Amino acid sequence: MVESVVREVVQSIKTEKETRKNGNVLFVFCDSSAHEPFTDQFIKLKNANIAYDILFLDGETSSWLGMQRVESSGSGRIIAADEYSPAAIELPKEYDGIIIPEIDLDNAARVAMGLKGTIKAEIIFSALMLQKFILIGADVPGIKRADRRCLKTLSLPAPYQKRFKNYAEQMNELGVQFELQKDLADKVIEQFSQKIEANAPESLESANEGLQFYEDSLLFRKRLLTAEWIQAQSHIPNNVIYVAKGTIVSPLAKDLLKEKKLTIKIAKRDE
Structure with a gap:
């Protein structure tokens, strides 16, 4: 019985590692309810075969390092905190990128000034040092969720707003990218677009190589449709691809499709 349990655990670990083909990112949320609006984005990442872990920072004391450390409990699971696991500054070593949907004035100031002392500041500092990509929500008020609930206010005063904007510009100079929260998953997929395309299995069987056609229109046979691929096509019959x-269309490709007035249709599998 012990042997069968061990085999099952080992097999699950192997399966998990095998599925982490295209990338692995860490989401850092202010509290354990902040992730709920991102459910659809998690589905996008899963469909693109990009693994993600989640770190919740519930309460002010949790965001201060002290003697607390953080540990990943596995792909697509929640990160737990205890005194025996790796320190926050070590976390980015295990990930290709860090996603922070919301940052506040305090943490923005620490990052811009090169200071540490909070989990977010430690993670960002480490990720920048390791040259990992960092995405932060651009449409945020700059005030912590807990502070908004306590003070019953949704925005910073004008002087603080100006200071927060300056910090964001300084963070951008350091290499931090700011994107709309609704576009974070798409931007993550863009980061791994070449790897996704290289690892994607052929979706439709065909004996011919090169360009394929379906019902007198162009047939795209890979997993990720990029703007570069569209631009490389000298002619697209009937303006239909x-x-x-299950094919993923990158945000830049969507914009180019609208610009060129092209239509995307689903090809049926051959019986």
Whole structure:
């Protein structure tokens, strides 16, 4: 019985590692309810075969390092905190990128000034040192969720807003990217677009190589449709591109499709 349990655990670990083909990112949320609006984005990442872990920072004391450390409990799971696990500054070593949907004035100031002392500041500092990509929500008020609830206010006063904007500009100079919260998953997929395309299995079977056609229109046979691929096509018959079900279209590709007035349709599998 012990042997069968061990085999099952080992097999699950192997399966988890095998699925982490295209990338692995860490989401850092202010509290354990802040992730709920991002459910659809998590589905996008899963469909793109990008693994993600979640770190919750509940309460003011949790955001201060002290003797607390953080540990990942596995792909797609929650990160737990205890005194035996690796320190926050070590976390980015295990990830390709860090996603922080919301940052506040205090943490922004620490990062801009090169200071540490909070989990977010430690993680960002470490990720910048390791040259990992960092995405932060651009449409944030700059005041902690807990402070908003306590003070019953949703925005910073004008002088603080100006200071927060300056800190964001300084963080951008350091290499931190600011994107709209609703676009974070798309930006993550863009970061791994080449790897996704290289690892994607062919969606539709065909004996021919090179350009394929379906119902007198162009057939795209890979997993990720990029703007570069569209631009590389000298002619697209009938202004229609057929794709396999489940194909991911990058945000830049979507913009280019609108610009060129192209239509995407789903190709049916051959019986």
